[in-house]
Amino acid sequence: MTHDRKATTKPSIKLTHHGAMIALQAAIAKAEELGVPQNITIVDDGGNMLAYIRMDGAKLLSAETSKSKAITAASHRQPTSRLDPALEVKLAIAAGGRLTNLEGGLPIVIDGICVGAVGVGSGTGAQDVEVARAALKGVGADDQIP
Numbered sequence: 001m002t003h004d005r006k007a008t009t010k011p012s013i014k015l016t017h018h019g020a021m022i023a024l025q026a027a028i029a030k031a032e033e034l035g036v037p038q039n040i041t042i043v044d045d046g047g048n049m050l051a052y053i054r055m056d057g058a059k060l061l062s063a064e065t066s067k068s069k070a071i072t073a074a075s076h077r078q079p080t081s082r083l084d085p086a087l088e089v090k091l092a093i094a095a096g097g098r099l100t101n102l103e104g105g106l107p108i109v110i111d112g113i114c115v116g117a118v119g120v121g122s123g124t125g126a127q128d129v130e131v132a133r134a135a136l137k138g139v140g141a142d143d144q145i146p
Helices: 017-034 062-076 085-094 125-138
Strands: 039-044 049-054 105-110 113-121
Touching: 017 039, 017 049, 017 113, 017 125, 039 062, 039 125, 049 062, 062 105, 062 113, 105 125, 113 125
Parallel strands: none
Antiparallel strands: 039 049, 039 113, 105 113
16 A cells, blocks of 8 residues: 555654754844843744743743743744733643743744744843844744734
């Protein structure tokens, strides 16, 4: 029996650890420019962590929110701020606290394909988004506006 590979597989692009480091460095540069130390998490399309940093002076608990933001953006393929606020508690409970609608999580979309996400936490929501958008620009991903 032969299998039709076109029917059972599809080609895809993947975010590499090298790409994650480029995104991370671009985000760090923006955070430094803003003067806001951040927690920055980069995940692949499955929510697996590829890169993370807690900049000196970043808020301790924002480490967790940056991870949740990245996982949420990768999972839903959209900015975290677009999740329905009415479902916030239900999503958090159902996902073991890993999903959030806090600003600062953006999917990394290249050529129309979500290859991962960035989550940023420790500044205001607007600062977190600005730093996340810098990460996208660093790897040539589509800009995401919450």
